[in-house]
Amino acid sequence: MLYKRSSQLFADAEKVIPGGVNSPVRAFKGVGGTPIFVKSAKGAYLYDEDGNQLIDYINSWGPMILGHAFQPVIDAITERAKLGTSFGMPTELETKIAELAVSMVPNIDKIRFVNSGTEACMSAIRLARGFTGRDKIIKFAGCYHGHSDSFLIQAGSGLSTFGTPNSPGVTQGTAKDTLLANYNDIENVKALFEANKNEIAAIIIEPVAGNMGCIPPIKGFLEDLRQVCSDNNTLLIFDEVMTGFRLAKGGAQELYNIQADIVCFGKVIGGGLPVGAFAAKNEIMNYLAPIGPVYQAGTLSGNPLAMAAGLAMLEALNQDTEIFKRLDEKTAYLENGIRKVLSNNNVKFTVNRVGSMISVHFDKGAVVDFKTAKNGDNETFKKFFHGLLNQGVYIAPSAYETWFITDALTYKDLDYTIDAIDRVSKEL
Ligand code: PMP
Numbered sequence: 001m002l003y004k005r006s007s008q009l010f011a012d013a014e015k016v017i018p019g020g021v022n023s024p025v026r027a028f029k030g031v032g033g034t035p036i037f038v039k040s041a042k043g044a045y046l047y048d049e050d051g052n053q054l055i056d057y058i059n060s061w062g063p064m065i066l067g068h069a070f071q072p073v074i075d076a077i078t079e080r081a082k083l084g085t086s087f088g089m090p091t092e093l094e095t096k097i098a099e100l101a102v103s104m105v106p107n108i109d110k111i112r113f114v115n116s117g118t119e120a121c122m123s124a125i126r127l128a129r130g131f132t133g134r135d136k137i138i139k140f141a142g143c144y145h146g147h148s149d150s151f152l153i154q155a156g157s158g159l160s161t162f163g164t165p166n167s168p169g170v171t172q173g174t175a176k177d178t179l180l181a182n183y184n185d186i187e188n189v190k191a192l193f194e195a196n197k198n199e200i201a202a203i204i205i206e207p208v209a210g211n212m213g214c215i216p217p218i219k220g221f222l223e224d225l226r227q228v229c230s231d232n233n234t235l236l237i238f239d240e241v242m243t244g245f246r247l248a249k250g251g252a253q254e255l256y257n258i259q260a261d262i263v264c265f266g267k268v269i270g271g272g273l274p275v276g277a278f279a280a281k282n283e284i285m286n287y288l289a290p291i292g293p294v295y296q297a298g299t300l301s302g303n304p305l306a307m308a309a310g311l312a313m314l315e316a317l318n319q320d321t322e323i324f325k326r327l328d329e330k331t332a333y334l335e336n337g338i339r340k341v342l343s344n345n346n347v348k349f350t351v352n353r354v355g356s357m358i359s360v361h362f363d364k365g366a367v368v369d370f371k372t373a374k375n376g377d378n379e380t381f382k383k384f385f386h387g388l389l390n391q392g393v394y395i396a397p398s399a400y401e402t403w404f405i406t407d408a409l410t411y412k413d414l415d416y417t418i419d420a421i422d423r424v425s426k427e428l
Pocket of ligand 1: 121
């Protein structure tokens with residue numbers, strides 16, 4: 001496939017945008033080459049500026065769970081736009097999507113909408129600190145909770161791709177309040193509690209990690225975290241920016257039957273428009289301004305176009321009783337196909353999957369935390385990525401990212417992908 005126009009557009013972009021992109025992983029730094037510029041997308045396919053058609057396994061990093069340009073979402077946005085695009089005043093639409101989200105997700109009474117997953121997580125820890133009167137938080141190595149200062153300590157996603165453990169610009173003062181633990185290691189968490197008695201406001205976790213590849217929680221880990229939090233009057237924050245409205249209607253809380261104290265959302269909840277949200281029981285949410293002391297605000301929060309898109313998306317997911325089963329079955333089919341062809345071609349690999357989140361690691365050992373995720377052979381990944389791209393299959397341009405499966409994928413698309421992986425793995 002040719003990417004002549006994309007290369008030219010990237011060269012133009014580099015002159016006026018740092019690194020030519022508005023979010024680092026897009027730049028293909030982890031895999032080499034120049035990023036592909038998208039012209040349009042429909043269903044499971046991307047159409048780039050050179051006229052190539054690609055099967056999309058990223059789907060805007062999650063939101064396009066029902067496919068690109070999903071008609072009810074497009075209709076909702078266009079109809080709503082005619083009525084005005086922003087007011088900075090309340091609309092009925094905000095209550096409607098809030099009611100629906102609260103009815104779909106277990107264990108929450110109120111939800112506040114923001115503009116990104118970063119804002120959701122940032123606001124959630126401020127709320128947790130305000131509520132508990134404590135400063136410290138625990139995060140897990142390799143988990144990514146957006147780019148706000150407290151979280152840029154051994155974060156996954158782009159920071160792993162670029163080998164940046166921490167970011168300049170984050171002050172020592174902020175960094176010292178973020179305690180770091182190993183994913184799936186409860187003893188490590190308990191030791192941190194022991195060393196910081198009555199100081200930890202919250203544990204924040206991706207209940208299924210998706211920013212160091214896909215890493216499921218080992219059996220009992222989330223239950224143990226719940227227990228440790230309850231024993232220490234610490235809040236458990238589930239960052240469900242990836243898992244929310246993807247693994248089940250009620251996200252990871254429902255899938256694993258664990259109750260978090262605060263839940264963060266992004267991606268799917270906005271149907272592809274800039275939306276994040278955080279939610280909890282009344283007792284905690286009533287701590288927020290204007291009724292409580294913890295301040296949090298936004299000019300474009302609850303934006304009518306974004307709310308219309310999110311509402312159309314959640315309604316579609318809520319009405320389709322088979323959707324999460326179907327996604328699980330499609331992804332299981334893909335997983336089995338990948339396992340078969342990689343084994344037949346004697347490639348050393350590990351595949352991790354929970355529902356419609358899946359990742360392929362080029363190492364034979366179990367991938368259970370950040371350390372084991374880093375064992376993957378990046379040179380093999382690069383060949384795999386570019387080989388698939390040449391076959392018209394677009395996966396994330398980094399070994400540390402999860403693939404997000406969309407319901408728009410047909411079994412024919414999945415078979416094509418498995419055959420492409422077969423061809424590419426002969427060259428690895
Ligand atoms: N939390 C998780 C688990 C994420 O995966 C991401 C983004 N990939 C974020 C938070 C941040 O969301 P956003 O990029 O919308 O700020």
